[in-house]
Amino acid sequence: MSTGHGADRRPGPSAPPGRRALRRFVRRRPAVVALVVLVLLAAACAAAPWLAPYPPNRQDLLLGPVPPNRSHWLGTDELGRDQLSRILHAGRISLSIGLAVGALSTAVGTAVGAVAGYAGRRVDQALMRVTDLFLVLPGIAILAIALERLGRSPAVIVLVLAGLFWMYVARVVRAEVLSLREREFVEAARAVGASGTRIVVRHLLPNVVGVVVVNAALAVAAAIIAESTLSFLGFGVQPPATSWGVMLADAEGYVATPQAYLLYGPGVAILLTVLSVNFVGDGLREVFDPRTAPR
């Protein structure tokens, strides 16, 4: 055939989209730095039982609050508990809440969004009405009522936070699916005889992975902030468990006192985590954004 093979423009082995995305992500310096910070932070918290210099709840009432020193790098609190150890342990809860909320809200949101986007008018309208409804309800208030009334366990926090975040993912995924659905490869699959399930699972979902991942990252960040805000309002996890938000809320009154050092640790931990997650999310967004994707 005359026009046979086009010139092969890239002689190297071709990379699957995932690897390609990774390669492009790696080119974004701030995102990579943020990812490293995040991984280190998470690892430190995960390894808290081995890494922390003291048990997180060991009290030393005689010692009381002392500023950072050689044996307590971040000082101790009113009960003489080592701040560093507590921050590491609290991170386990904060990060778990963040990750769980991210995962849960993303899962629900993706499922709802994908179904709404693909199933068509009636289902779509019904699901979107529900989504709108959740968007209209005063989130933090519902959350506070729930925590106040259902108990303040991390599980309830996660459930309710996820219940308040999934709509954003659902909307984005729906919009993405709606636009993908109009793409001809979906029509091609239908023309070939593919079932609805196959189209959703094999064609639509793999293509919304990008926005889903980005939104999951943002949900994690938002959840950590929301958890700290709830703690400030007095709806944090129950002692002796603690989270960064609870620690920060506990230290709230120490601004401009000799114990102000109590504020820095958890505050910086939250700031650093959320900042990193946002940077990573931003990096991912640009990696997955079709507009910035060179052919």
Add this chain to the structure above:
Amino acid sequence: MRRWTTMVTGALVCALALGACSSSGEGGNGAGGPSGPGPTRKAAGTLVLGAEQEPDCADWIGSCAGSAWGLWTIQVHTIPRVFDYRKQAGVWTEVPSPLLAGAPEVSERDGKQVVTYRLNPAARWSDGTPITSADFRFTWRAVVDGEDIYDKTGYDLIESVDDSDPRTVVVTFRERYASWRGLFAAYGVLPRHLLEGKDRAEEMADGYEWSGGPWIARWRKGESVTLTPNPRWWGPPPKLAKVVFKFLASSAAEFKAFESRTVKAIYPQPQLEVVGKVTRRDPQARRFVTTETGNVEALWVNNDRFPFDDVRVRQAFAYAVDREAIVRRLFGRLGVTEPVHSFNPPIQSRYAAPAFERYRADPRRVEELMRAAGFRRDGDGPWRKDGRVAEVVLTTTTGNKRRELTLQILQEQLRRAGFRARIGNLPPADLFGEHLPNGDFQVALYAQVVTTLDPGLCVVFCAKNIPGPDNDHSGQNFTRTRVPEADPFLERVDVEADEQERIAASKRADELLAEAMVSLPLDPLPNIGLWDRRIEGPVADNPVLGMFWNVHEWRCRGGRC
């Protein structure tokens, strides 16, 4: 019997409103004599003060009775009462207020107790109408006939109030009543001519414009209460043109507001970080810290629930807790180092025996008592009996950081002593509205706040006051305390007129309650006041009427605040 209820109600409302409950002390400094217009000086300057909470409403005998901040910001300044509270010879005592022309007389007529109040002829409402015995009578009927009255105790024992002489009030009781001093004091006297035939609760709930005190109060919901001098006030006129109480929503803001002098004085809850701030050096600030309060913060133990249904376990619990360490940690920097040892608060100290002094941390005693009670323990593990673990759920109100920290200390101390301790905090409404009345708790940490000098613990420790069908589930003995030996003494305190007998009965009751370790008193919850040094006048604590009760005698140096 009645004061306690008032107090308990006060405690509830107070705790409900998030707070440690303080109520005030130290009339000290020989503040204001009873009456007589002094040399009139032109009132000048506006003083802005910080109020930590906003009262829910201003219906002082109804749904908002006992609201501490309501009392401190509005009630004391506008409602005439028969007694003021002063420290005399080191003891807090009632003294006749400017409403009276002299001390009331107690007598007996036909075997009935009669109290006669002679009114100050100058006493009048802000509209010029004199305050008369009819107002007393009206107040009595309002309490007794009212629908949503929180506490009718005492008033329901009054047989009649004779208002035939406008200047003389003759109150006749059906039976003997030792705590008569609280009548027309905590509730004060209401203006008949303004309220009769109207819905009192409705008229007063959102504030009122009349006054029988030195100030007229204007309440702007959510923002402030403004006091302006009552032109008809018959006592020494206020020295300030205006006093504003700003409502502060958070204690962090409260201190910053004082630090920046947005407000010139605060009366904060003794939170932990407060301690640090109070003890900081600020040359422009003056302060007091007093343990002579009407407060008792305690670990209230449910005597009905395993494992504390056994007196030995309760005692072991008391020996497991290092109260001194807790108090030192919490309040040490304020100079408070000793726990309280009675359920009678410091202002009623003459009725109190230091009965709980015996309970000092002692692992050996814990061991002995627990084993005696049939508990066993493997190494560092928890105590067990018949397969059941000695588990304790510690409860306090959510949102109070100091109490939450206290529970964390306790948790650690109990763990070491072999009790498995969990923290399960509850919103105030749930704790006081549901869990305590239903006995659905094990150990609760909260404060009882007393706003009278009369003792009386029967309401919270007498067996007959355990909530149940007999008292329409309205009893206040939440701890389900049953110490039959103590009940007669507790009851006697409520009715005994003879002071010495009363003191003896009260102390005996204390001993018996401590022996049974019905609950464990912890600390007196010190009262703290901070004010700018430019404020001149008798600024001090008053454990009954609060720090601001005599603000009409305050002024600012150079007229500028």
Add this chain to the structure above:
Amino acid sequence: MNGPAAAASPVLRVEGLSVVLPGPHGPVRVLDGVDLRLDAGRTLGLVGESGSGKTTTALAVMGLLPPSARRTGAVTLGGVALHTADERTMTGVRGRRIAMVFQGSLGALNPVMRVGDQIAEAITVHRRIGAAELRDRVHELLSDVGIPDPWRRADQYPHELSGGMRQRVSIAMAVANDPEVLIADEATTALDVTVQAQVLDVLRRIQERRATAILLVTHDLGVVAGLADRVAVMYAGRIVEEGPVDALFARPGHPYTAALLAALVRLDRPVPPGTRPVAIPGSPPRLDEVPPGCAFHPRCPLALLPEPCGRAVPEAQVATPARRVACHRGAEVLSGRLDPLPVEQRAPVAATVVSTARGVGPASGPPLLEVEGLVTVFPVRGGWRRRVVGRVEAVAGVDLALAPGEALGVVGESGCGKTTLARSVLRLVEPTSGSVRIHGVDVLRAERATLRRLRRRAQIVFQDPEASLDPRMTVAAIVAEPLRIHRLWDADAPQRVRDLIGMVGLDAGHLDRYPHELSGGQQQRVAIARALATGPELLVLDEPVTALDPSVRAGVLNLLADLRAELGLGYLLIAHDLAVVARTCDRVAVMYLGRVVETGPVAEVFSTPQHPYTQALCSAVPVPDPAVERTRRRILLEGDVPSPLDPPSGCRFRTRCRRADERCATEVPVPTDRGGGHLVACHHPGPEAGWGS
């Protein structure tokens, strides 16, 4: 510059223009030593495929390159050096002395400004003018570009205008200050042929009236033929050939130009049976991967390798006084010693995949596809509850028949319903009424299982190859998917996938690729392979080459022709480009507003169209012969296609038809046979006087 010693003075002169843009892998030279010369009042056609650098050239002249671009070389406008001018000066020059019209997409006009204001702005930014005078001027300009009712139109927003209308507004804006030079960058690309003809006509009139010099940038050689005086052809950032339009069309000097010209179809002459378009192998290079030496050498049939074509960049050679060719063998070609057209080579199609090979051409017997009275109605939603507020009859009663092995083309302008027809036939959209039978099996009433079986026998290829391939699947997975869906995946299947890939002219090396790693032509071949996987008898081809570069189209069309011959496939080919249908199909159906107005053998319909619409359509297609194009009479249609929401009564074409009378308004014309299966649905059929050659 080695240009000819022309008498006219150049109004715009571009010398040695190079542009370097930053790219992800380092700087990319997108323009390399471009020389151009535009004489006053004349038209220069700048022709090239996507990515050849023609638009960059236009932007570089205007000084509108992104700030990150580095530009070298000289641009002189009427004696003023633009390449050294600062932004302030350029702002004063742009729109006043040199103006530009862009591709007429909706986005080219500010969506939130009234068009009148946008035109007015073009004037007010350059001079002070009274309000009344300004208004008059705007209306005058709108009338000049042929917009009826300018007073009303000036107050409308861009989205309220049709594409042709918007392009006229753009032109009005550009000529508002009577510039010396007007650059028209793909100004007619997105438009239908009939509208394109109108807009080109406007440009022609403007030039006549104002003596504006026009730089006509386009990928379509046909457009250039009628309008340009000179033509420059670009390839990979360089000018490869330049010369007077007649000479260049008559005798191209560069193999690339020659191939482009050869790929064009002239509707005014019947396509000789058995001829194939000449296909250039491969596809245009990406600018960051331009081959060394002559950029065209990998695709060039004349390339001398390795020397000199693979090594040395050919200099522009002045062949005749007016012509330049940048080719190592240009002189040989121009002198006629060398034929620039490549020799046809064809690999045999692996026919083993489809078991039954059938004969070529229409066969007798039961029809493969029968469409009767097909109607597809779309609800139009609007209002706050997205309620149905109207209905569009996209397909309004269409009858078609297709014999096995036959190729039927459906042509028509955008919005005529041809794509809906294609999808309705395969029930990708749900038709409203009528019937579709494939081999006698009713598609529209088929159960799910029957439909699945039908989908093995009838397949579709879409317009946009990139969009029609799942970006997250490899080529192998894409081609294999139909086999998996239809449970045909067995031990032989991998081999079958390889065969299919070979059949469409790709090799096994492509199997592991992802779609984005392939060129457009390769992607479309993958899509064809997928369509062939289940061994269908009917292929619906929906604009199969529209999205491809002109030099790539021929290859795909040839492939389709070959496959039909080898496999005996029936084609239902949808196209707006009459040439594609003329090349590929046996019969053609012309659609207008959801109805078929004329159908018959391709040669007959295109050479002697009977329906006025078909005549206008054919007339609007530019003839790639400058001599003919300049002189021939065009049938220009008035106005735009009416809204399909509210189609005209009777004959739907009557509102634009010069033959229309009362009967046309009341009576729907019935197709009548004009002989030889040539059906025309018109009350006044017949050839147009003066049409044809």
Add this chain to the structure above:
Amino acid sequence: MLTFVARRALAAVPVLLVASFLSFWFVRVTVDPTAKVRQSRDPQAVARLRERLRLDEPVVVQYGVWVRDALRGDLGTSERTGEPVSRMLRRALWTTTQLLLWGTAAAALVAVAVGVYSALRAGGVADHLLTTLAFLGLAMPPFWFGLLAIQILAVDLTRWLGLSEPLFGFVGLHSGDGSGFTLDYLRHLVLPVMTLTVGIVAEWSRFQRASMVEVLAAPYIRTARAKGVPRSRLVVRHALRNALLPLVTVMALDVGLLFGGVIVTEQIFSIPGMGRLFVESLRVGDAPVLVAWTVVTAAFVIAANLVADLAYGFLDPRVRPR
């Protein structure tokens, strides 16, 4: 246009009904409306309340009664203060509306300015700096920001400058018992508005930047440049208006989120608005207020979305109703 507004408003009614039912139901199952009364020593009080609220009947019936009363303007009586809930809400809503209006206005102004500036300097030092600030703003727990702002801008600044009154107020919206629109009021607005909007300023400025960058690359901008429109006019007349369109939608969606911020802000700054009303009511389990609060808030958010829809229609001729 008027019918369009009316229709949109009408369309919001079912959403509001369902939202209010959900709120009602949620508060009913979580908050015991008799909690406070149960502390009273009057055993009949609980029974009376149960009867009045029809607590023994299905939630739907209770809701029906509530809606009926609500339509008459009776949202019940607060368990805490005994005041009519409608009066409390009106007072609080007015205060909060001030905060929200000022907050939205200030945030929009700052965000648009920052976003446009960043977009015009995309990739430059200033852009990077502003981006970093935006990220910090997004990562900052808002209460934390508010407390620091008070400490630094009110307390410390006052001391350093030796002022007798803080430069910026942080207790309520007026000092003393002042009122009205005064300089004092503005000084009190600064810090709460900053705290309330730190997150959305960051978010909106990022959004505005992205939208502006996209618009600047749009073909019609090139068209405008080609006709010689100077840069300043290009940015203001052509780019900005188009770039603002998507922001309007985002802003409307965020008003709902702002209500969360109001809770924190009002708590920190002792502002007697909806946020504090909520916190106080929740602490004592004041069910009537909580029910009405969630419903009113939902209505507010719906109204905000409606306004945004209308604004969008007004700004964008493409979706303008005819």
